[in-house]
Each structure stands twice: as structure tokens, then as C-alpha cells.
Amino acid sequence: MGSxxxxxxxxxxxxxxxxxxxxxxxxxxxNLESIHEMCYKIAxxxxxEFLLLDPGDDLPxxxxxxxxxxxxxxxxxxxxxxxxxxxxxxxxTDDYQELARDISDDASNSLQEFVEKVATYCWLxxxxxxxxxxxxxxxxxxxxDIRDRFVQYATQEEVEDEVQPMGTVxxxxxxxxxxxxxxxxxxxxxVIVVTKENIVKD
Numbered sequence: 328m329g330s331x332x333x334x335x336x337x338x339x340x341x342x343x344x345x346x347x348x349x350x351x352x353x354x355x356x357x358n359l360e361s362i363h364e365m366c367y368k369i370a371x372x373x374x375x376e377f378l379l380l381d382p383g384d385d386l387p388x389x390x391x392x393x394x395x396x397x398x399x400x401x402x403x404x405x406x407x408x409x410x411x412x413x414x415x416x417x418x419x420t421d422d423y424q425e426l427a428r429d430i431s432d433d434a435s436n437s438l439q440e441f442v443e444k445v446a447t448y449c450w451l452x453x454x455x456x457x458x459x460x461x462x463x464x465x466x467x468x469x470x471x472d473i474r475d476r477f478v479q480y481a482t483q484e485e486v487e488d489e490v491q492p493m494g495t496v497x498x499x500x501x502x503x504x505x506x507x508x509x510x511x512x513x514x515x516x517x518v519i520v521v522t523k524e525n526i527v528k529d
Contacts, residue, residue, distance in 0.1 A: 359445065359502070362417070363461045366449040369412050370458075374399050389457060396456045403454040413446045452504075461502035462516060468496050470520045476503045480517045487523040497521050 374386055378395055389396050402408060417423055423442070452459040465473050471494070480500040488497050496518045503516030 359461065360463050362442075362446050363449045363453075365416060366413060366446065366453045367460075369416065370399070370403070370450070370453040373403070373412070393456070400454050400456050403450065409447055409450060413450045414443050417442060417446050458507040459513065460505055460507045462505050463499050463502050465496050465518060466498060467491055469494055470496055470518065473518070476505065476512045477516045477518045480519045482519060482522075485523040486519055486521050487525050488521045489525060491521050493521050493524045495521050
């Protein structure tokens with residue numbers, strides 16, 4: 328996976344590795360950014376259906392249709408809705424099915440429970456009013472500009488990058504939790520910052 332991918336918890340991947348799972352497969356299946364994006368899209372499409380809009384139509388602003396957003400939130404918290412819209416969607420992904428084929432029944436049950444919990448939290452965040460989001464889109468930005476929402480992840484060695492200049496974000500180690508309006512954040516994220524200037528050789 329690319330450096331921009333954000334994995335859930337490294338210790339989880341290593342633990343799953345002890346159960347006979349390749350770490351890369353585990354990480355790919357449980358890419359937090361992918362789960363968050365899936366929930367985001369499903370939530371928006373659900374609102375379009377509720378408002379009788381066509382796929383791809385722009386959604387009304389929250390302040391212009393607070394009733395619809397509140398109704399979506401209330402319906403989305405129903406366990407049946409979560410089962411049907413989120414968990415089943417996850418289980419139908421190629422990565423999830425590939426991983427389930429390669430592991431024991433006990434490990435599969437543990438994986439399913441873990442991923443379902445992560446998906447549920449992402450789902451409830453995306454249907455909240457106002458919406459809460461996981462912020463990933465800071466790669467390449469100067470760390471000085473985002474340090475109010477991210478802390479620098481400590482590395483043992485200096486970090487360099489072929490593209491990003493020194494002092495910018497190389498990748499996200501863990502996203503920040505913010506309101507979609509950018510008005511405030513709930514928890515800071517962690518980023519790896521380029522600390523060594525890339526010297527281009529002739």
C-alpha cells in the first residue's frame with residue numbers, strides 16, 4: 328500500500344499475523360480510510376434516497392434542511408440499518424472475503440467483530456449532526472500549518488521523501504477527528520514529517 332494509507336492498529340495486524348495471516352492482507356482489509364470513505368458515501372446516498380434525489384445530485388446544506396439530516400441520524404442508529412448498510416457492505420468487499428478465506432474460523436470471528444466495531448463508529452460519525460470526519464488530507468502540507476490538529480509522530484531515524492520537502496507531512500499515522508465544518512477538532516491526529524532535505528544527485 329502507498330504511504331498515504333492509514334491502517335487501524337499495528338498491534339492488531341501483528342496479532343492477526345500470529346494466527347496465520349499475512350500482515351499486509353490484514354492491513355489492506357482494515358484500511359481505516361477506506362472504511363470511513365465507504366460509510367461517508369453510503370450516508371450521503373441514503374440522504375439522497377430520503378430526499379428523492381438522483382445519484383450524484385448535490386445535497387442541501389445542513390442549515391437548510393435540518394429535519395432531513397436529523398431523520399437520517401435517527402434512522403441510521405438502528406441496529407438493523409447498520410447491519411444492512413454497513414456490515415454487509417464490508418463483508419462483500421474483495422479484501423474482506425480474501426482475508427476470511429485465509430484464516431481460521433476463530434480468527435475470522437475476531438476479525439469480523441473488530442471490523443464491525445470500527446465500521447459502526449465510522450458510520451455513526453458520518454451520520455452525526457453536524458457530521459464528524461476523520462481527516463486524512465494533509466499529506467504534503469507544512470506541518471507548521473496543521474500542528475494545532477496533529478502531533479508529529481516520533482521516528483528513530485530521519486525521514487526523507489523523494490517528493491515532499493523538509494518540514495512537510497509525508498504520511499498520516501492516525502487521522503484527527505474533526506467536525507466537517509472545520510470549526511473544531513475532537514482529537515488530534517498523528518503525522519510523520521519529513522525531517523531530512525532530499526538531495527537530488529546529478
